[in-house]
Amino acid sequence: MNDRYSRQALFKPIGNYGQEKIREKHVLIIGCGALGTANAESLVRAGIGRLTIIDRDYVEESNLHRQQLFTERDYLDQLPKAVAAKNHLHRINSSVDIVTYVMDGDSTNIAPLLDDVDLVIDATDNFDIRFIMNDLVHQYNIPWIFGSCVGSTGMSYTIIPDKTPCLQCLLEATPVSGATCDSVGVIAPTVQMVVAHQQVEALKILVEDFEALRTRLVTFDLWNNLYHTIDMKRSKKSTCPTCGENRSYPKLTYESQTKMEVLCGRNTVQVRAKREVHLDELAVRLSELGKIHQNDFLLSLEYQEYRVVIFRDGRVLIHGTDSTEEARNIYYQLVG
Numbered sequence: 001m002n003d004r005y006s007r008q009a010l011f012k013p014i015g016n017y018g019q020e021k022i023r024e025k026h027v028l029i030i031g032c033g034a035l036g037t038a039n040a041e042s043l044v045r046a047g048i049g050r051l052t053i054i055d056r057d058y059v060e061e062s063n064l065h066r067q068q069l070f071t072e073r074d075y076l077d078q079l080p081k082a083v084a085a086k087n088h089l090h091r092i093n094s095s096v097d098i099v100t101y102v103m104d105g106d107s108t109n110i111a112p113l114l115d116d117v118d119l120v121i122d123a124t125d126n127f128d129i130r131f132i133m134n135d136l137v138h139q140y141n142i143p144w145i146f147g148s149c150v151g152s153t154g155m156s157y158t159i160i161p162d163k164t165p166c167l168q169c170l171l172e173a174t175p176v177s178g179a180t181c182d183s184v185g186v187i188a189p190t191v192q193m194v195v196a197h198q199q200v201e202a203l204k205i206l207v208e209d210f211e212a213l214r215t216r217l218v219t220f221d222l223w224n225n226l227y228h229t230i231d232m233k234r235s236k237k238s239t240c241p242t243c244g245e246n247r248s249y250p251k252l253t254y255e256s257q258t259k260m261e262v263l264c265g266r267n268t269v270q271v272r273a274k275r276e277v278h279l280d281e282l283a284v285r286l287s288e289l290g291k292i293h294q295n296d297f298l299l300s301l302e303y304q305e306y307r308v309v310i311f312r313d314g315r316v317l318i319h320g321t322d323s324t325e326e327a328r329n330i331y332y333q334l335v336g
């Protein structure tokens with residue numbers, strides 16, 4: 001074993017055998033923001049063989065305080081995140097085969113990339129894509145590591161198809177708030193703590209030490225000094241459409257995808273998401289961002305130069321733009 005990985009290979013549970021395993025493996029990271037860049041850097045430094053990164057965004061100034069691979073130059077050049085990340089990762093370890101996709105991942109364009117993937121790492125910022133990934137990894141039988149962070153709170157859980165509950169089962173047992181980094185902010189240590197929990201599990205999976213996996217959901221609040229792990233074994237449901245006995249992989253159907261459509265002549269984009277929203281809960285959170293009007297059917301918010309109308313059935317109208325890309329960003333910032 002060469003000197004580059006000597007300290008890692010000296011660590012007994014990895015050893016030269018594990019180091020070689022890491023070199024043979026292919027990891028896919030979905031999302032290349034704070035969680036994505038930090039996960040990618042760790043894997044590349046650890047000597048992963050192949051890395052695939054998918055991200056739809058470009059680098060913005062407000063990313064720089066926590067998205068550790070990016071520089072001011074990347075932001076000034078408005079580089080796509082996946083491209084900027086690849087540039088830096090290649091300088092860190094030129095022996096890693098890195099493939100990037102600048103695209104809005106969905107069930108149809110991610111599936112063809114999963115054929116020889118050994119592990120998927122969740123570094124996304126919304127549940128639409130997480131639920132799609134949850135279905136995909138179960139269909140393809142690939143372990144994946146869920147991670148999320150907002151403010152000073154974070155969460156991670158390792159999902160092994162056919163062994164652990166899936167994300168759907170998990171979130172039915174442990175509801176998470178709809179807060180997003182764009183509404184309540186986030187601090188860098190939260191990101192690093194989530195990544196540490198994801199990366200240690202990634203190493204265990206890559207060296208095939210499945211016995212060592214945490215098996216518990218970890219959740220913490222760094223500012224308020226709280227740290228919990230929760231046994232999720234009993235939350236696995238035999239009726240679950242993703243990991244249960246009769247699987248339909250509901251999020252892979254065309255109808256379940258979030259859809260954007262420009263409403264002609266109205267300078268408005270409509271977002272159709274197949275999920276109900278809790279208007280009261282949303283109103284409390286969004287009231288900090290702008291003027292709100294609410295009735296039994298909808299909530300409307302004056303936000304920056306837009307007016308955003310959110311219906312109880314999950315449909316959202318974004319007035320003030322006819323760009324689906326812009327609308328999508330606003331949608332995920334506000335609704336999560």
Ligand SMILES: [Zn+2]
Pocket residue numbers: 165166167168169170236237240241242243244
């Ligand atoms: Zn399930």
